Amino acid sequence: MVLKIVKVLNNNVVISLNEKGEDIIVMGSGIAFQKKRGDTIEENKVERIFSQQVPDLAAKFQKILHEIPGEYLEITEKIIENARKKLEHDFDDNIYLSLMDHIHFSVQRYREGMLIKNQLLTETKMMYRGEYEAAKEALELINKTFETELPEDEAGFIAFHFVNAGMNGSMEDTVQRTRIVQDTLMIIRNYFKMEFQEDSLDYYRLVTHLKFFVQRMMDKKPLTATDGDRQLLELVENNYKKSYECVRRISKYIHLEFGYQASDEEKLYLTIHIERVREHNA
Template structure:
């Protein structure tokens, strides 16, 4: 038995749990007639999750003031599908962030407003597993809500899933996605080429940039490649110089050192891309 701390609505309560302290319990009618201090059987809950952060608790409570209960129930089914598909438990902050995001996204779609995502392709390349799951979920949501969620929304959902999987802040992930897009723009301007987003060399470059950012963020640097660096500097001076420009941008944005070895791998990717145009 758990103790009720706060009734949020007829189907959602915050309760005191012996192991997890405060938990959110969700179940049909679980909060009906309950008041703080009452006991409630945990097995009556269809879903429970922990929101340890006080700010997230407050955000979830506020969420219930404007998101209807049927949508909350749908989102719980939605998140259970993701967890079942991945075989892991997602970080609980997704209950707040993704519920809020999708509720307003669906409202905009129902009002005829368009949703654009300029980084959708880059997101798919960086996080293919999350993007594939988001694609399946969008198809399911379209049927459940009788709406047509645009493809651009898949990328946003994929970022939320990645954030919950890796326990990384969504704002940081968005910042890194924007950084990759900025780097691609610098490449196009400096090489004076329009890059085909379907080119296999572009796909490899985007994946490399995301991995490079992650390595810099985690401090997992690669071994130096001094001999190869000198050869590339002589053979491909334009791409080699551009690689250093990209590294300086990364260093400024990430506020962390980028290892010299990165110039070797970037030069090779840039040269392959330049030759394929």
């Protein structure tokens, strides 16, 4: 299919039409250089075509590109492509807008001497290790490109964008998931009066389990029982009484705050993970 330019947004982004006559966004380095409406798009320069959530996405692109210098789109493209290769999965198209807007705002905030502390940085580093490593590389590129010294906190914020775009959820959901895990870890920490050994494999397994537990909770898709689970639950209740009591407190918090009733199977596996961490810290 031959694509023709309907509107030039900048040298790297144009609006075109698909075979149904619907708006699409076409992106590529220099794709619109010295071109105008009606010109044909060179196929070998096309790097990405956005067809989801158009024309809403097209309208947002036009607005943001009008307000934000082109170099921010270029660095956003590099960061997303690097993250895609590192994490080995694609992202929702909206990340191009949300991340570009975030980077621009962060650089502006830095130049005005305003930095925001990321209260969820530790949890983000543990919960989303791959996304955080990709975000650290992104932060290095941002600081080099714009001659800034944005702190590590910013990598945590960027990691949220990767998580959010990978799960096709909202940023609010991502923040809420992280905060629930943080609160749950605080309940465990206070109940046993211990500090976690965050570099241990058992702690990593606990956090990973909590991350998926919270996702199931938000999706309202609890684990279901098997005959083996029911027998194991009785064994766990008897042998890991302190850890099971801690899980009961966590379940109460989840129920009071979110109206979610954790299943016996959820309690079972969470108890096992907590017991492993407790033993490791003993």
